[in-house]
Amino acid sequence: EPEVTQTPSHQVTQMGQEVILRCVPISNHLYFYWYRQILGQKVEFLVSFYNNEISEKSEIFDDQFSVERPDGSNFTLKIRSTKLEDSAMYFCASSDQGAQTGELFFGEGSRLTVL
């Protein structure tokens, strides 16, 4: 069964360092998403991406964050200068029809710990 894969599963970094989280969405999907879950809190939407551009983003997704689909298969989330409060589980998701009508398929998450 096709699945969304994420790497790394866990990354520890120092505050101020750049981090790139990688995702391989399901191959025929067109909509891509990043969500995050701070420990003990709810899953929060960060950004959606369609047709090679951001279609929607939350107020969390500030200038420190960027997304890219560099090669037609990977979908990356970059945090330019990490802060302690960026520590969270980051989930990538993809969909063939978008969130309004289709199912979002989530990866297993990348846990980011910022020290």
Place this chain on the structure above:
Amino acid sequence: AQSVTQPDIHITVSEGASLELRCNYSYGATPYLFWYVQSPGQGLQLLLKYFSGDTLVQGIKGFEAEFKRSQSSFNLRKPSVHWSDAAEYFCAVGARGFQKLVFGTGTRLLVSP
């Protein structure tokens, strides 16, 4: 703006007993409603969704949920819980015209023998 409330942080149910997980949403129009399950070390898996039509929706693994507009609720039910159902359950709401889903804080289900 949409919001979701899952009032129960933890629920413990005996194996074979029935289950109901509560979800209340806030949204001005008819929402899209979802239930996701997250097993330990796994991603979120869709159990069921409501977009329109029949207010009782059937999902995978024997789960069902009922959309009640008058109560702004979308409670998840299962008639007989199995030990493998132990997981975290998230209710989510989406708005027409937008891509994002708003999730509740989740309910952790524990199944006792």
